[in-house]
Amino acid sequence: MINRIKSNLKKIRCFHTINNLEVILKNATDNNESYQTFLDDLLIRECEMRSQRKINFHLKQSKLPYIKTFEEFDFTYQHSVTKRQISEWQTFAWLDNRENKILMGPPGVGKTHLAISMVYAAIQNGYTATFYSMNNLIDDLLIANYQKKLSLFVKKLLKKDMLVIDEMGFLPLKPEHASLFFQLINEFYEYRSVILTSNKLFNEWGSTFGDQVIATAILDRLLHHAEPIIMAGDSYRMKDKMA
Ligand SMILES: Nc1ncnc2c1ncn2[C@@H]1O[C@H](COP(=O)(O)OP(=O)(O)O)[C@@H](O)[C@H]1O
Ligand SMILES: [Mg+2]
Structure with a gap:
């Protein structure tokens, strides 16, 4: 009978x-469990495992380089964002x-930390996301365009609830790269959310894209x-060195 149960459970x-x-x-x-308790426990555990497996799958698919959480964020060091703001973000109404969320500021102030935390929290809440560094995103856009698969590539990104574009602005873009990036952003506009981190403020974006x-x-x-x-302050990486 055990084998039949297992084979039906597999189905x-x-x-x-x-x-x-x-x-x-x-x-x-x-434990002399009642039928009701037995079935209840069994279903609770099976459902928990399934949602955990789904979360792990979405985390893997998101291509996060590493995990950071809001809980690990030190608000006493970084005053540009408040705990209250983070709680608001975690309602995921946005x-x-x-x-979109645009995180701007000098290196080390926690932009990537917050972007990764947002992906992590969103996935725990049943959303999906893709994480990209700007450089890798441009590379993949160029490859897809070269292979005449640009719209397929963009469609794949649009399947997820949000796209993180990390570190925009470190390298200036060639005009054809900027044009591909524009096409991507245009597809996301009012359809999916973008989280963008940049060391450049808005007024400096012209130089990044090489074209105002x-x-x-x-x-x-x-x-x-x-x-x-807009995140200000000293680099967290220098925290202990300056103490
Ligand atoms: N306020 C903070 N609390 C805790 N860790 C922080 C904070 N700000 C930055 N860090 C940590 O410092 C390092 C650099 O932060 P990061 O988010 O990569 O900076 P940025 O993307 O702004 O250059 C990371 O390890 C990050 O986890
Ligand atoms: Mg960063």
């Missing part, structure tokens, strides 16, 4: 129960409304429904 993809069936049955017998017209067109779309967050 309905209850892998956690299959893997732990003997223990689950023994515990239920030992994500439901397809709004395209910079304005990109800014126009990114900023229409967006919260700009």
Whole structure:
């Protein structure tokens, strides 16, 4: 009978129960559990495992370079964002409304930390995301364009609820790169959320894109429904050295 139970559980993809069936049955017998408690416990565990597996899958798909969380963020060091603001972000209303977040400031102030934390928290709450450094994103856009697969590549990114573009502005872009980037941002506009981090303030974007017209067109779309967050202060990397 055990084999039949396992084979039926496999058909309905209850892998956690299959893997732990003997223990689950023994515990239920030992504890003299009612049918109701037995079924309730079994379903709770199976559902928990499934949502954990889904979260792990989405985390892997997001291509985060590493994990950082809001809990690890030291608000006594960085005053440009408040705990209250972070709680507001974690309602994800901005994500439901397809709004953007633009984090700007010098190196080391925690822009990437917050962007990664946002992805991590969003995935825990059932959303999906892709994380890209600007350089890698431009590389992949160029490759897709060269292979005549640009719209396919963009469509794949649009399937996720948000796209993080980290470190925009470190390297100036060639005009054809800026034009590809504009096409991407245009597709995301009012359809999906973008989190962008940059060491450049808005008035310096022209030099990054090598063209004021395209910079304005990109800014126009990114900023229409967006919260700009200007982060000031000293680099966290220098914290202990300066103490
Ligand atoms: N306020 C903060 N609290 C805790 N860790 C921080 C804070 N700001 C920065 N860090 C840490 O310092 C390092 C550099 O931060 P990072 O987010 O990469 O900076 P940025 O992207 O602005 O250059 C990371 O390890 C990050 O986790
Ligand atoms: Mg960074």
